[in-house]
Amino acid sequence: MAKSDFIFEKSEESTGFLLWQVTNLWQREIKKALNKYKLTHSQFVLLASIHWFTLHKQNVTQILLSTHTKIDPMTTSTVLRTLQNKGLIHRKEHETDTRAKAIGLTENGLEIIREAIIKVEQFDQQFFVSLNNETEEFNHKLLTLLSNNRAS
Template identity: 40%
Template sequence: MLSYNENDITGKLIHNLWAIHHVMCSISGGRAGQKRILTILLRNGTVTQAELTEHLGIHPGSASEVLSKLENSGLIHREENRADRRTIDICLTEKGKAEAEIALAQREQAKKEMFSVLSEKEQAELLALLEKLMADWNTRYARQAERGRK
């Protein structure tokens, strides 16, 4: 494993934030993972493919690929929207609902465990620091974030 400079605190922060990102993606199944899509559908019911793509922050082609896998596995059903034939509605099948409930339970358990090493006071302090950081970053890097979504 590569080491980082013990005196470079910002480098260590970035290194740890990247490591946290990778753990969280692994736990949640990634930004557009099948389990994440199933849980979104479980929570929201029928959604359009465009709504799902926007919510996930991914390109339509990437969403289509994952959705095809889910459909081929019998977990979702896609059909034309009755009001607008250009729109595709996505909903869970019964098999998909069962899988989504399992995935959601696993995610909820992981959420409980993830911060259990911290006291409630430490969790509140960490949250306050992260919110302060994100407020600054949302202003400072807004243009770069917009370009990354396109």
């Protein structure tokens, strides 16, 4: 047998490759679910996060969104600008931090994100149904990966 440059004999033994495949499949289907709302996945995640923090009575800033979503600050800024141009969010002076802008949803943004959340959550339930009663354990493992591999 020829020497291999890979540590795995079969590609399905590679956790990274499997994660990449599942992520691509999931993202492709999420993109289809969001087409109706004319939102990219990044736009959806930022709008949903703004809505989440607003419901939990938190002041929403660009840095908070970037940290929470793991989207780099420059991309977060670009996507927020696009959402503002679409009339889905507004920015105003922050109550306590003069360097920051408080970010909120417009009425149109709130209406769209409420519908999109329902669609995405329905899709997620269908996509992950094969995990059966192991979803909580799967989520715990994902959280472990996130907490142990913080980007600098």
